Amino acid sequence: MNINLEKYSYQLPKEKIAKFPEKKRSDSKLLVYKNGEITHTKFNNILDFIASDSLLVFNNTRVIQARLVFKKETGARIEIFCLEEITTDKNISKWKCLVGNKKKWKAGELTKVENYKNEKIVLKSRITSSNRKETIIEFEWNKDITFFELLNIFGETPLPPYIKRDVVPEDVNTYQTVYAQHSGAVAAPTAGLHFTQEIIDSLDKNKIKKDFVTLHVSAGTFQPIKEKNVIDHPMHNEQIIFTKQNIQNLIEFKNKIICVGTTSLRAIESLYWFGVMLKNDSNSKFQIEKLYPYEKLNSNLPSLKESLIEVLEYMSKNKIEILTGNTSIFIFPSYKFKICDILISNYHQPQSTLILLVAAFIGDDWKKVYDEALSKDYRFLSYGDSSILFS
DSSP states (O other): OOOGGGGGGOOGGGBBBBSSSSSSSGGGGEEEEETTEEEEEEGGGGGGSSTTTOOEEEEOOOOOOOEEEEEEETTEEEEEEEEOOOOETTTTTEEEEEEETTTOOOSSOOEEEEETTEEEEEEEEEEEOOSSSSSSEEEEEESSSHHHHHHHHOOOOOOOSSSSOOOOTTHHHHHHHTTTTTEEESSOGGGGOOOOOOHHHHHHHTTTTEEEEEOOOOOOGGOOOSSSSGSSSSSEEEEEEEEEEHHHHHHHHOOOOOEEEEHHHHHHHHHHHHHHHHHOOTTSSSSSSSSSSTTTTSOOOOOOOHHHHHHHHHHTTTSSSSSEEOOOOOOOOOOOOOOOOOEEEOOOOTOOOHHHHHHHHTTHHHHHHHHHHHTTTTOOTTTTTTEEEEE
């Protein structure tokens, strides 16, 4: 299997990368791709293109204020980007991190102090191990609050690296979906940023169903593909969480399923493959490796319903109410979608894993969509405009 990365490139001028969102979320542009044809409108008209009795699947992860800035006594600025929690016990938490200006911090503690609700909060950080790929940092603090609450006091919004500006206070809200619920992401599920509460409230009036799953988006979503053969790319791993009701909803639903963003799509497609794993081995661990679906191409695969029933039976057998797993699923052309029929998505970086996912979804017309968006002055990437893509 060999995927030529050059086929999934395009020229993205810097001025097309949105530095700020629209003042009103739903004022963003919306490109509609259906039956090979393209039309243009505003996102606030999106319900005109969604049939009643469709199911919208949202990712309700909440972005944490994952960027911490410390100043050493020498004046050196050290920036810590919290990537993934390893352990937390009371007032101590260990995280995998990226460290900016790391050469200036070889040893010792870094300390920050803030006043919060008339109390002095002290945060200490120290490196416990480090190599070229990652740095493990232990954080310790002096008050009875969670680490996520601590990040809300000390941290900054982790804007993507391609947004070349300082964080502003408004980013706390604008780089967060209006339905965000479960803290854990270090990047926003950006297709959802266009939804206002008004649009979500209108779903019921239009007889459009909705459901919320959780995928905690990792910083790996921005990792460029550097390998000559795309499938050698070290795909990032992300935590996914489902309730029994999520799974029951997918089993019972008979009409079109619309994923709000690539993260919702990756989550529910991974759920199908977990059912396949369980059908082969009822003791399987919920970890979807990046190429697992391609290993099963010539297998006699179960239907969607059969697969998801396997998952429900697994949960019942193990007395699990909330199913938590991890996925490194890598979706590129030749992938056969099992659940998602329609995708709402922003515009992604050239030669990225997400461009490959879009190409898998609509074929070579991905280039047509992106060329059209560029020619019509759409805004690209996280704070940019949107599309709804019919497979």
